[in-house]
Amino acid sequence: MLIRLASSSVTRAKLLQDAGIEFIQESLEFDEDSIVAKDAKNFVYLATLGKYETNFKHFGIDEYPLLVADTVVSSGGNILRKARCESEARNILLTQSGSVTSIITCLIYHSKNVKIIDISSTDYLFDTFDEDDLENYLASGDWRGKAGACMVEGFCKNYIKEVKGFESTAMGLTIEVFKPYLF
Numbered sequence: 001m002l003i004r005l006a007s008s009s010v011t012r013a014k015l016l017q018d019a020g021i022e023f024i025q026e027s028l029e030f031d032e033d034s035i036v037a038k039d040a041k042n043f044v045y046l047a048t049l050g051k052y053e054t055n056f057k058h059f060g061i062d063e064y065p066l067l068v069a070d071t072v073v074s075s076g077g078n079i080l081r082k083a084r085c086e087s088e089a090r091n092i093l094l095t096q097s098g099s100v101t102s103i104i105t106c107l108i109y110h111s112k113n114v115k116i117i118d119i120s121s122t123d124y125l126f127d128t129f130d131e132d133d134l135e136n137y138l139a140s141g142d143w144r145g146k147a148g149a150c151m152v153e154g155f156c157k158n159y160i161k162e163v164k165g166f167e168s169t170a171m172g173l174t175i176e177v178f179k180p181y182l183f
Contacts, residue, residue, distance in 0.1 A: 001182060003111075004064040006055035011153075012069060012173045019175045021182065024064065030054045032070075032081075040074035040104050041119055047072070048106035048117075056110065065111035071172045073148025075101040080148035086138050089149040093137075096150065097159075098128040103150065103170040107178055114181055120174040122165025124152065129159055147172075 005012060006027035016023050030050040037043035047070040055068055073080040075096045083089035104121045133155070143149035150156055152170045168175045 002064055003109075003182070004055075004059060004066050006051060006059070006066055006068045007172075009069075009172055011171050015168055015171055015173045015175055019179055021179065023067070026059075027051070027068075028054050028058050037079070040072050040079050040102065041106075041121075043079055044070050044072040044104050044106040045117075045119060048108055052108040052110070061110050061112060065109065067107065067109050067173075067178070069105060069107040069173050071103060071105045071147045071170075073101060073103050073150050075099055075148070080150075082145060082147055083143060083149045089138055089143045090134070092149045093129060093134060093143070096126055096129075096148065096156075097134075098126060100125050101148070101150065103148070103152070105169045105172055105174055107173060109178055109181060111181075116178070116181055118174060118177045120166065120169040120177060122163065122167065122169040124156070124160055124170070125162040126156060127159045127161050133158075 002022045005023045005025045013025055032047050035046045037046055048068055051068045080092045083092050101124050102121050106119045109116050137155040166174055166176050
């Protein structure tokens, strides 16, 4: 079964590929800056719902089932969005260094037979980030476009002391929850 991934995320596309799920990737953008939310779960739900409504109105589900997702990072009670510059990325990452960071992903999957909404969270306890390693990561630019500037499959991986939840959630699409609804 072919689905429409309404996300430009390379990581989400890789998760679907690795899970053997056939998809096309095309989406319309949604302005997340319009969202007002005090907690991370509410924010990620509203962002995903906005993306879903925008893409559903344009694409519908007649041709392909629709999959949308959004991810947000929370640490120290703060919602950590995508950094706009290197200085902001540094501050966001320093908030996570040596502390518990929650990565929360919401997905909406809508086919002719089923519509599911899931909000999953994975909690990471990070060791303190090495200053030189952090600066190299920032210089690489790999943090760009990442919620909380965090890459648990990349830079942050070496600093994980403890994890509770699915890595796929932290990577932007909880495959373990979503995949059973396809077959």
